[in-house]
Amino acid sequence: MLSCKDKTKNYEQYDQVYKNIDSTVSPGANFFKYANGTWIKNNPIPAAYSSWGIVNLIVEEIRDKLKKISTDAMNASAAAGSDQQKIGDFYYSGMDTLNIEKQGLEPLKQQFARIDQIKSINDVISTSAYFNKIGASSLFGMYVAQDGKNSEKMLLQFYQTGLGLPERDYYFNTDKRTITIRKDYQEKHLPAMLKHSGMNIQQAGIAAPKVYAIEAYLAANSRKLEALRDPYKNYNKIATVNLNKLTPGLDWAIVLDNLEIKNADSVIIGQPEYYKAINTALKKYPLEDWKAYLRWHLISSFAPYLNKAAEKEDFRFYQTVLRGVPEQLPRWKSVLTTENDLLDELLGQLFVKDYFPEKTRKRYEDLVEAIRDTYKEHIEKLDWMSSATKKKALAKLSSMRSKVGYPEKWKDYSKLTIDRKSYAGNVMRANIWDYEHQIKKIGKPVDHTEWNMAPQTYNANYSPSNNEITLPAAIFLIPKVKDENVDDAVIYGYAAASTIGHEITHGFDDQGRQYDEKGNLKSWWTAQDSVKFTKKAKMLSQQFSSYKVLDSLHVNGEITLGENIADLGGIVLGLDAFKKTDQYKKNKKINGLSPTQRFFLGYSLGWLYHTRDENLANQIMTDVHSPAFLRVNGPFSDVPEFYEAFKIKKGDSLWLAPDKRVKIW
Numbered sequence: 001m002l003s004c005k006d007k008t009k010n011y012e013q014y015d016q017v018y019k020n021i022d023s024t025v026s027p028g029a030n031f032f033k034y035a036n037g038t039w040i041k042n043n044p045i046p047a048a049y050s051s052w053g054i055v056n057l058i059v060e061e062i063r064d065k066l067k068k069i070s071t072d073a074m075n076a077s078a079a080a081g082s083d084q085q086k087i088g089d090f091y092y093s094g095m096d097t098l099n100i101e102k103q104g105l106e107p108l109k110q111q112f113a114r115i116d117q118i119k120s121i122n123d124v125i126s127t128s129a130y131f132n133k134i135g136a137s138s139l140f141g142m143y144v145a146q147d148g149k150n151s152e153k154m155l156l157q158f159y160q161t162g163l164g165l166p167e168r169d170y171y172f173n174t175d176k177r178t179i180t181i182r183k184d185y186q187e188k189h190l191p192a193m194l195k196h197s198g199m200n201i202q203q204a205g206i207a208a209p210k211v212y213a214i215e216a217y218l219a220a221n222s223r224k225l226e227a228l229r230d231p232y233k234n235y236n237k238i239a240t241v242n243l244n245k246l247t248p249g250l251d252w253a254i255v256l257d258n259l260e261i262k263n264a265d266s267v268i269i270g271q272p273e274y275y276k277a278i279n280t281a282l283k284k285y286p287l288e289d290w291k292a293y294l295r296w297h298l299i300s301s302f303a304p305y306l307n308k309a310a311e312k313e314d315f316r317f318y319q320t321v322l323r324g325v326p327e328q329l330p331r332w333k334s335v336l337t338t339e340n341d342l343l344d345e346l347l348g349q350l351f352v353k354d355y356f357p358e359k360t361r362k363r364y365e366d367l368v369e370a371i372r373d374t375y376k377e378h379i380e381k382l383d384w385m386s387s388a389t390k391k392k393a394l395a396k397l398s399s400m401r402s403k404v405g406y407p408e409k410w411k412d413y414s415k416l417t418i419d420r421k422s423y424a425g426n427v428m429r430a431n432i433w434d435y436e437h438q439i440k441k442i443g444k445p446v447d448h449t450e451w452n453m454a455p456q457t458y459n460a461n462y463s464p465s466n467n468e469i470t471l472p473a474a475i476f477l478i479p480k481v482k483d484e485n486v487d488d489a490v491i492y493g494y495a496a497a498s499t500i501g502h503e504i505t506h507g508f509d510d511q512g513r514q515y516d517e518k519g520n521l522k523s524w525w526t527a528q529d530s531v532k533f534t535k536k537a538k539m540l541s542q543q544f545s546s547y548k549v550l551d552s553l554h555v556n557g558e559i560t561l562g563e564n565i566a567d568l569g570g571i572v573l574g575l576d577a578f579k580k581t582d583q584y585k586k587n588k589k590i591n592g593l594s595p596t597q598r599f600f601l602g603y604s605l606g607w608l609y610h611t612r613d614e615n616l617a618n619q620i621m622t623d624v625h626s627p628a629f630l631r632v633n634g635p636f637s638d639v640p641e642f643y644e645a646f647k648i649k650k651g652d653s654l655w656l657a658p659d660k661r662v663k664i665w
């Protein structure tokens with residue numbers, strides 16, 4: 001790690017946490033605003049965004065880098081089939097708006113013709129299944145992942161889907177905000193998009209309520225978000241030959257044939273009641289209704305890549321109505337977002353080569369081990385966990401894999417064809433390439449070298465079935481500051497606590513703790529320890545459910561529990577790991593801030609956001625993460641060192657009585 005003794009000048013010059021402080025706000029009243037308030041005041045949300053914060057600042061920097069990579073490739077004389085040709089031609093096709101307008105619905109001609117030719121329920125089934133291959137939403141949600149109870153086997157898995165609104169509660173909640181959104185969806189968006197799919201105004205007006213009726217029925221038979229967080233209830237393994245017994249009117253041979261699945265002896269049906277509802281719905285609703293439903297989902301899935309009219313209406317509803325965003329991004333930014341989603345590792349190879357040096361990677365690999373060592377100490381000292389469970393927890397921790405920065409082995413895109421003829425066509429072929437890449441894994445050994453996100457992605461995750469954390473290069477970036485100019489206190493808060501410690505703790509949150517060291521869904525806790533953990537977790541759930549965020553909207557402590565546990569765990573682990581560094585021990589101030597204060601400010605920098613009310617309401621209904629300000633104020637209220645560092649006292653808004661403070665790990 002860096003030493004403070006000869007770098008203080010640089011730290012002061014590039015001190016982002018100091019610059020963001022709003023000293024007019026008391027730390028005990030609202031630490032999030034104290035830590036980030038000056039930046040928020042000076043940086044209003046741009047018109048093209050639903051929120052604005054550190055992720056946007058970093059994404060903008062990354063996007064500028066990817067733009068250079070893409071424009072250089074577009075203007076180069078690249079060999080046909082080369083990575084450079086694919087990057088350049090994809091970008092060109094997305095920017096060629098004249099050609100996109102000229103083509104209209106032509107890129108989807110074959111798919112619409114297939115819908116028009118539907119003559120039976122089996123045709124509905126086959127077309128819905130086929131939509132998965134091309135990247136269109138429909139009745140069947142499927143992916144390939146490890147068997148939850150046999151982590152060495154890759155298995156085909158199905159989940160509930162089929163809706164146009166973001167989540168099932170949008171179809172039923174009776175608050176004014178949701179009613180307004182639902183009314184727009186039914187009366188404006190559905191008819192408009194059906195018209196853009198080729199229907200005339202009258203046909204679209206007749207079809208829209210029929211499409212909505214199908215979705216409402218599927219929503220009524222879909223699980224709520226909190227129910228989707230129970231790994232046992234969502235693990236329903238069925239032999240392929242027995243699938244038709246689950247849904248006698250839904251021929252799974254047709255489904256698997258159109259998914260091109262030939263080697264699946266068994267599958268996981270995450271939510272069987274949803275597929276039973278499809279079975280009933282196929283008989284309940286006429287074929288013409290299903291054809292309209294499929295037209296809607298096809299046009300909705302590809303609208304961002306089609307002519308301006310379809311793209312504009314798609315944006316109006318999903319961004320303006322749902323998230324309060326008044327303006328679209330500049331064309332080049334939206335094209336790069338799509339390109340980055342679909343050609344992620346092609347771009348990633350070039351990104352890390354120029355922007356993530358090996359010395360930076362080494363810093364964060366060392367941080368992972370520092371947090372792992374600290375977690376080991378915490379487990380060993382727990383006063384509520386038995387030695388039997390501790391032994392297994394330590395085995396899981398020691399065997400947890402870590403992927404830092406970028407893959408050692410990159411994906412092979414040689415069979416993906418990209419040209420300049422059609423943007424939507426390129427998107428569809430990239431979706432097909434990814435689909436085929438996924439289904440080839442069925443029945444194969446797990447490839448632990450493969451990454452589940454690209455290095456230029458500002459995100460990180462924990463995989464329960466792999467028992468591994470993935471930490472892409474971009475997650476460690478701080479806007480406009482070189483890594484070498486950031487002191488350990490900030491880094492331990494910003495990266496070690498909010499990212500590394502957070503993701504490692506996911507292995508021991510209310511969901512992750514149910515998987516053993518090999519990634520299998522298996523009970524490895526003693527019954528008494530499980531009860532003790534659940535009691536502590538319930539305290540945290542209740543704490544967060546008490547937070548009101550907008551009008552009458554409260555955080556759902558059950559839905560957000562896993563993330564809240566990981567936030568709290570990351571903070572205490574990051575802080576204790578930081579206490580071992582020279583900077584902490586020397587206790588030298590930078591810009592008047594002690595090392596401990598800088599740690600908490602560094603963590604808060606990771607949640608530097610403000611958001612539109614519409615987007616905040618959408619997050620509460622659809623997201624397992626608490627709002628950014630509560631990812632700071634919430635867990636800090638449980639950490640004793642926070643009270644000491646900022647002199648938080650009884651009567652302050654963030655004060656929690658000692659017996660109400662949650663301590664799990």
